[in-house]
Amino acid sequence: MNYIGSKYSLLDFLETTIEEVTGYKNGDNYVFADLFAGTGIVGQTYKAKGCTVISNDIQYYSYVLNKHYIENIPELDTSLLATLNALEPVEGFIYKNYCEGSGSSRNYFTNENGMKCDAIRIELERLHSTGQINDHLYFYYLASLVNSIDKYANTASVYGAFLKHIKKSDQKDFQLELLPVVSGSIGEAYNDDINILARKIHGDVLYLDPPYNARQYCSNYHVLETIARYDNPELSGVTGLRDSSDQKSKFCSKRTVSETFEDLIKNAQFKYIFLSYNNEGLMSLDTIKEIMSRYGEYSFFTKEYRRFKADKDENRNIAAGSTTEYLHCLIKQ
Secondary structure (H helix, E strand, O other), X not given: OOOOOOOHHHHHHHHHHHHHHHOOOOOOOOEEEEOOOOOOHHHHHHHHOOOEEEEEOOOHHHHHHHHHHHHOOOOOOOXXXXXXXXXXXXXXXXXXXXXHHHOOOOOOOOHHHHHHHHHHHHHHHHHHHOOOOOHHHHHHHHHHHHHHHHOOOOOOOOOOOOOOOOOHHHOOOOOOOOOOOOOOOOOEEEOOOHHHHOOOOEEEEEEEOOOOOOOOHHHHOHHHHHXXXXXXXXXXXXXXXXXXXXXXXXXXXXXXXXXXXXXXXXXOEEEEEEEEEXXXXXXXXXXXXXXXXXXXXXXXXXXXEEOOOOOOHHHOOOOOOEEEEEEEEEEEO
């Protein structure tokens, strides 16, 4: 998935710095928590390195992805794939609300691909609710659906808007593709408010990658959220937004971010805490340093990287093509 805030390009920087600060080596078995997990790339990396991973995200589609990546291990039954791909299209919720042919006026997917997504989603729910597949297989195939359908979305990377005409690359017929299964220790995935969860879990290394600005992730990925939940929500507006008031992050508000961040650091039961944050975030470097220094030994590392673009340059108020990523480090005392 093409994901805002993905740390894929920064993995080497993260791994090198965390190893330098903690002294933990590849293969050491320690508890690593990734509590703003997103697509789960950091948690997957540390699971493969030998860690027991705790994953969390308030977005349900992210929870689905990480239920698979963090809690599943080989070997999983792949025989259902052919059956799902052979299903007849169904005029379900996705087609009726996100495809132009239904009269919705929204153009997120071709009509055929929207109906194919519905058919697979409905069948997965039926198989799971009747006990024909267990939780491991349910999240394996559902995570694969979320990841696969994103490749056919008629958007400029995020779901804040759809394109007027279907891109040529999104006109091809949808095919469900299975995600890889990460070998390693079986971890735990959560779908909780991070400040509440932090009081309940403990471990060795805590990695935090909160939203940096006022843009809420729930509106950027609302279609994937609806596919993951398949709860027939009421939709509003041109883009068909679902009500996501219970998922809005306090890290996206200048008024609440510092207090929320300090509460998290204060109550986190981990020796090593790492915070990814860039130089354009709502919290200043001085604010982060002041808060983290209250709870132990503080330091930070930096790396330049190219920014994520989900729209055209002329639509942006930011001139710089790159930004500075800070990895703030705390050895808690």
